[in-house]
Amino acid sequence: MLKVGLTGGIGTGKSIVAKFFKMLGIPVYVSDLEARQLMNSNSIIREQLLAKFGAEVYTKDSTLNRKYLANIIFHKPEALQEVNAIVHPVVRSNFVDWCKQKAEFPYVIQESAILFDTGLYKNFDKIICITADENIRISRVMKRDNVSADLVTARMKNQIPEKDKIQKSDFVIYNNSEFLIPQIIKIDKYLRK
Known part of the structure; x- marks a missing residue:
């Protein structure tokens, strides 16, 4: 394939x-949509984002506080690289697993x-x-x-x-x-x- x-x-x-x-x-694997979902559901991403950006990075209902994170990235451009370094490897791994289910x-x-x-x-x-x-x-x-x-x-x-x-x-x-x-x-x- x-x-x-x-x-x-x-x-x-x-x-x-x-x-x-x-x-x-x-x-078709839509990276942005999958990344958003993984940022809410993946424990590895969650733990690293919390450690890097604090408890405010997730809301009380445990969903990503996108506005808060966007504000950090806007004022501190290197934060985008930090977020990408956390999220991209998990998305890549998720895509590899997804491909295995599409072998036909x-x-x-x-x-x-x-x-x-x-x-x-x-x-x-x-x-x-x-x-x-x-x-x-x-x-x-x-x-x-x-x-x-x-x-x-x-x-x-x-x-x-x-x-x-x-x-x-x-x-x-x-x-x-x-x-x-x-x-x-x-x-x-x-x-x-």
Whole structure:
């Protein structure tokens, strides 16, 4: 079974492309969603976050206090690296276990915006990068998150440039005004061979 990474910058349409692959019967592991769940349910993550950031990092009902943690990361950027160092190994292990349950499929996909940022891309047989023009991406995120263009641009500056992701990828999906489905079907056919 092939392991395929699906990545792209903010506003490129990773979630939509992932849904199309699911419609084709391909299992998709959405890293952000799994990480959120694991931050609430995994005792290793919980213990390390509590030790690092204090009891306030979880609410009284034992769920992650995302607002509190986001505030720490905002004021202390190195805290993001600390959180990632705690969470990413557990997510990686969880993905490996998840793959074992999907052995009957020709390939599986892990969707993650930070495949290249973290070096995670090395764990995949193939990488698919989704890209779109910057003005389209900014507009999408502004609508989706109800935020300003300046905030979106600031987020984009924290990510690896699109051209670098494209250069390191095996497949590129263009999500401007091009038709997505034919691009996805072409990649799916290739990966099933």
